[in-house]
Amino acid sequence: MSRILNGIVAVCPDLGIGNNGKLPWHPVRLSNEFKHFRTMTETPSVQGKQNVVIMGRKTWFSIPEKNRPLNNRINIILSRQCKVLPAGAHHLVPDFNSALRLVDTDLAEQADQVWIIGGSSLYKELMESSGTRRLFITQILKQFECDTFLPEISPDKFRLLPK
Numbered sequence: 001m002s003r004i005l006n007g008i009v010a011v012c013p014d015l016g017i018g019n020n021g022k023l024p025w026h027p028v029r030l031s032n033e034f035k036h037f038r039t040m041t042e043t044p045s046v047q048g049k050q051n052v053v054i055m056g057r058k059t060w061f062s063i064p065e066k067n068r069p070l071n072n073r074i075n076i077i078l079s080r081q082c083k084v085l086p087a088g089a090h091h092l093v094p095d096f097n098s099a100l101r102l103v104d105t106d107l108a109e110q111a112d113q114v115w116i117i118g119g120s121s122l123y124k125e126l127m128e129s130s131g132t133r134r135l136f137i138t139q140i141l142k143q144f145e146c147d148t149f150l151p152e153i154s155p156d157k158f159r160l161l162p163k
């Protein structure tokens with residue numbers, strides 16, 4: 001049985017997630033949202049294991065250098081172009097399936113939950129992949145300018161869970 005994959009994202013009312021390589025609300029820091037992201041992605045369900053965060057190259061570089069890698073988590077970066085592991089990252093892979101394969105092989109003993117943390121195309125791959133997929137979406141109630149968006153969520157594939 002394939003592993004449960006989790007996606008986590010904060011979206012503006014128009015489903016915008018980013019602008020100019022940063023969060024739309026930059027330089028404002030939404031501290032509760034940041035804490036929520038950290039708690040969700042950082043807390044393993046099994047003691048002694050670590051969660052995995054999988055992200056695209058632009059999301060990796062959108063994280064302030066001093067905060068990379070995201071601590072207490074195994075950081076996997078996707079890039080077709082990069083051939084050299086970005087400084088601070090734990091693993092570099094050329095596609096989504098390679099990331100999942102890595103988690104299920106070399107990292108199998110140490111990896112607990114898998115979190116897809118952006119950007120756009122990774123959320124799309126997550127939504128289109130088969131198996132149990134969970135999306136944790138924080139709705140930001142204010143609109144900011146955005147140039148990057150969460151792909152549309154198919155109501156045939158996802159259902160809203162009660163709180």
Ligand SMILES: NC(=O)c1ccc[n+]([C@@H]2O[C@H](COP(=O)([O-])OP(=O)(O)OC[C@H]3O[C@@H](n4cnc5c(N)ncnc54)[C@H](OP(=O)(O)O)[C@@H]3O)[C@@H](O)[C@H]2O)c1
Pocket residue numbers: 008009010011016017018019020021022023024055056057058059060062078079080081082093094095096117118119120121122125148
């Ligand atoms: N609001 C939120 O919760 C949230 C979360 C995450 C990110 N963001 C924002 O979103 C923006 C970044 O997202 P983005 O969609 O522009 O970029 P992204 O997905 O983070 O990065 C895109 C790059 O990742 C690599 N990539 C993506 N899919 C791949 C695949 N299937 N196989 C191999 N490599 C792949 C490619 O790198 P190469 O070009 O190197 O090949 C691609 O150019 C930023 O503004 C960031 O702040 C917001």
